Amino acid sequence: MAEDRQPPNVTEGATAAGDVEEEMQPKSAEDRKAAAALSKLDARGDDESAAPAVDNQLVKNAMDALGGGGAAKAEVKKVKVDAADVNLLVDQLELSKPKATELLKAHDGSAVTAMRAWLQPTFA
Amino acid sequence: MPQVLSTREGNLFRTVIKHYEDKQYKRGLKAAEQILKKNPKHGDTMSMKALIMNAQGKTEEAFALAKEALTVDMKSHICWHVYGILYRTNKNYDEAIKAYKFALKLEPESLQIQRDLANLQVQVRDYDGYVQSRFVMLKARPQIRQNWTALAIAYHLEGNLEQAETTLTTYEKSITATPSKTDFENSEAILYKNSIIAERGDIERALEHLETAAKNSLDRLAVMELRATYLAQLGKNEEAVKAYRALLDRNPEHPDYYRGLLGALEIPKDDQTSLKAVYDEYAEQFPRCDAARRLPLDFLTGDAFRTAAKSYLSLMFDKGVPSTFANLKHLYSDLLKKDIMPVLAEEYLSERKSSAEVKDQSKADSSKGEGAALYFLAQHYNYHLSRDLTKAMDYVERALELDNSNVDFHMTKARIYKHQGDIRKASLAMDHARSLDTRDRYINSKAAKYQLRNDENEKALETMGLFTRADTVGGPFADLTDMQCIWFLTEDGEAWQRRGNPGLALKRYHTIFNIFDVWQEDQFDFHSFSLRKGQIRAYVDMIRWEDRVREHPFYFRAALNAVKLYLLMHDKPHASNGVNGADGQKGDAAEKKKAAKKAKKEAQKAEREAAEKASKQDPNKASSSKTKDNEDAKKKDDDPNGLKLAATSTPLEDAMKFLGPVLEFNPKNIDGQIVGFDVYIRRKKYLPALKCLKAALALDKDHSRVREQVQQFRSAIDPVLGSLPPQVQEIIKSEFTS
Numbered sequence: 106m107a108e109d110r111q112p113p114n115v116t117e118g119a120t121a122a123g124d125v126e127e128e129m130q131p132k133s134a135e136d137r138k139a140a141a142a143l144s145k146l147d148a149r150g151d152d153e154s155a156a157p158a159v160d161n162q163l164v165k166n167a168m169d170a171l172g173g174g175g176a177a178k179a180e181v182k183k184v185k186v187d188a189a190d191v192n193l194l195v196d197q198l199e200l201s202k203p204k205a206t207e208l209l210k211a212h213d214g215s216a217v218t219a220m221r222a223w224l225q226p227t228f229a
Numbered sequence: 230m231p232q233v234l235s236t237r238e239g240n241l242f243r244t245v246i247k248h249y250e251d252k253q254y255k256r257g258l259k260a261a262e263q264i265l266k267k268n269p270k271h272g273d274t275m276s277m278k279a280l281i282m283n284a285q286g287k288t289e290e291a292f293a294l295a296k297e298a299l300t301v302d303m304k305s306h307i308c309w310h311v312y313g314i315l316y317r318t319n320k321n322y323d324e325a326i327k328a329y330k331f332a333l334k335l336e337p338e339s340l341q342i343q344r345d346l347a348n349l350q351v352q353v354r355d356y357d358g359y360v361q362s363r364f365v366m367l368k369a370r371p372q373i374r375q376n377w378t379a380l381a382i383a384y385h386l387e388g389n390l391e392q393a394e395t396t397l398t399t400y401e402k403s404i405t406a407t408p409s410k411t412d413f414e415n416s417e418a419i420l421y422k423n424s425i426i427a428e429r430g431d432i433e434r435a436l437e438h439l440e441t442a443a444k445n446s447l448d449r450l451a452v453m454e455l456r457a458t459y460l461a462q463l464g465k466n467e468e469a470v471k472a473y474r475a476l477l478d479r480n481p482e483h484p485d486y487y488r489g490l491l492g493a494l495e496i497p498k499d500d501q502t503s504l505k506a507v508y509d510e511y512a513e514q515f516p517r518c519d520a521a522r523r524l525p526l527d528f529l530t531g532d533a534f535r536t537a538a539k540s541y542l543s544l545m546f547d548k549g550v551p552s553t554f555a556n557l558k559h560l561y562s563d564l565l566k567k568d569i570m571p572v573l574a575e576e577y578l579s580e581r582k583s584s585a586e587v588k589d590q591s592k593a594d595s596s597k598g599e600g601a602a603l604y605f606l607a608q609h610y611n612y613h614l615s616r617d618l619t620k621a622m623d624y625v626e627r628a629l630e631l632d633n634s635n636v637d638f639h640m641t642k643a644r645i646y647k648h649q650g651d652i653r654k655a656s657l658a659m660d661h662a663r664s665l666d667t668r669d670r671y672i673n674s675k676a677a678k679y680q681l682r683n684d685e686n687e688k689a690l691e692t693m694g695l696f697t698r699a700d701t702v703g704g705p706f707a708d709l710t711d712m713q714c715i716w717f718l719t720e721d722g723e724a725w726q727r728r729g730n731p732g733l734a735l736k737r738y739h740t741i742f743n744i745f746d747v748w749q750e751d752q753f754d755f756h757s758f759s760l761r762k763g764q765i766r767a768y769v770d771m772i773r774w775e776d777r778v779r780e781h782p783f784y785f786r787a788a789l790n791a792v793k794l795y796l797l798m799h800d801k802p803h804a805s806n807g808v809n810g811a812d813g814q815k816g817d818a819a820e821k822k823k824a825a826k827k828a829k830k831e832a833q834k835a836e837r838e839a840a841e842k843a844s845k846q847d848p849n850k851a852s853s854s855k856t857k858d859n860e861d862a863k864k865k866d867d868d869p870n871g872l873k874l875a876a877t878s879t880p881l882e883d884a885m886k887f888l889g890p891v892l893e894f895n896p897k898n899i900d901g902q903i904v905g906f907d908v909y910i911r912r913k914k915y916l917p918a919l920k921c922l923k924a925a926l927a928l929d930k931d932h933s934r935v936r937e938q939v940q941q942f943r944s945a946i947d948p949v950l951g952s953l954p955p956q957v958q959e960i961i962k963s964e965f966t967s
Contacts, residue, residue: 164371164372164403165371167371167399167400167402167403168367168368168371193954193956193957197914197915197916197954197957198916198917199914199917216956217956217959217960220916220956220957220960221960221963221964223916223920224916224919224920224923224960224964225923226896226920226923226924226927227896227924228896228897228924228927
């Protein structure tokens, strides 16, 4: 299983690496032990190999029952979108490219319909 | 091609990682250097070194090194992973996701990378990707409940409620032993499932599930509340009544419970006597209960209201409850109630006078009895719906005659001055109130706020400094920023703006903007933490709250100020040049400039003093184990006075950063739409301008500024219409008809 092959790797950790933490240098072994215990305080055995109350075979069956990853996806309408129209929307409405594409798709690729719909107040 | 290290260096490499994880950066760097001495082109070690450097704040060098590491060892998942982490800490999430995905391609079994990727996907709300990542993680470790719950959450957030429920159920079926009653994770997971069933709209089944599976949940209150809600929704009124009564027995102060109970009892809305009877029952049962006595005032009318209000007021005045007025002012939208309240308070006063026995008692505690009634009346006449400032002053003076050392009375006096328009006097009065109780943080903040209204930024900071942590590097202001004290930053910015210092004003608004960014960033910790702790209902609430965090009025106010200021800077670039007043009148431009210069000097002086103070404090700091050197280095602001912000040559583009969320999250606020139009029309973005205009017209078509903008749009569009793309012309012609 994956756990014994986990590569020697880096941890992102709870505190973002970008925050410059104080460089703590525990003085004695005791301090270090305390620090280690403290950091484990909230951990709930993320890496326990198996929770006792679970039947592995049942879990396996359950996994199978669940089916493939991200199984049923909502059918996405296939609409052809003209790149020129996307650029028009990006330029005129100040939308990002994906947003503009999405908007066009929702309006059957018609730039005018899409822009008109976008123009309407979102409330009331 | 993998680069192999000797055993000794392999061990050394592991210590590098360990040092990094323990945040012992200096040691980690040392060990990394040792490896690199022998293997100067070892990609993984170079990456680790880059990671440590990044953690020390040397971002650019870190990126350069990480890139170099990639060129020496393209096929190392560690190098790619590190590259992703660097992007992620610098908030370039899209690139980070790409790098993680690449690392994962090289090392598909790495749970670590998969987890980092998943957290990033939920952070950027790529629910599709999150579901997939979570599925892979579940497949790798199906024994752990967390992974099942996490997949359910992923489906839930994606909007696939059915799959979410199925996932949870599937796991439940695979448990062999019944979880113990104190298993918190289990209890939360069951309630979470219940909330999903309810969200699917199947209340009947949710109720059944609640009464069976969640019966022994550890969150008993949640179960009781949900049960009452479900019963009421299903029209099972008899049981709902019981459920609500059980809740009221636990907490008779919760207005929602009363509302639920009255609804389930099916009492007609206009049957005041019966409604009141329900409340009376609880008022009697709980003699100290406030809600049961106060809430009926909302619906009672006429004589019934008069009687109830009178007895309520007498009770509050006798007790001396300072918040009495604040608790009742919502009634003032009803004209009759608004007129009765002062009469009742006066009655109370005259009745007290006639019964002489209380005379000496009132001396003992001025906040009770007569003092409370006078205080109420002063607030009544100070309130905007019932304002009569002469009378308000009269009452507050009478209250002060009773007791000249009461903080609340003096505070009200200051507010009356403010409403009279005498901001200077108000500031002095509020500061006097503060001096009467120097240990009260509330009045301290209030005094600072009034000083800011009076443009006394320095004095206000001093006042705030009485309650900030004394040992913060950078002084009170740094502490207030760290503590995200937004009201102070907003008021401070507005004061600087009035004083003709757009730099500092913009600086404050940008700081507020960044605080909202921090709140968004703060989510990161919870994607894994909440799962680990099993607090998933709260987690889902948080995710939804974060999606709308910039709806907050604090954001709106600061952003609107910033956009307006940028507009001004665009319209009067010469007058501004770093110094410009809010009104920008030509007459006193020179004076403003002078004032601004002075303000700038003062600010710089304050900055210097703060720096000196900080350096004086530093020696102690350095000796303690918690060296803040790194932090300081990173925190050093290269533009503390916002001079660079004010010197911008593209104010309209800068304004967009603030404007976007304003329009997205507060579309119904007409002020936002108006400044939106102002920005877009100047930028010649006609369709977005028209969108703002249409929204504003829909909100209030008679607004004078909006009517002006209609004219403005016409005169702006007429000469250029022919040069716009034909589709745009078509839309403007059909949509802009007025």
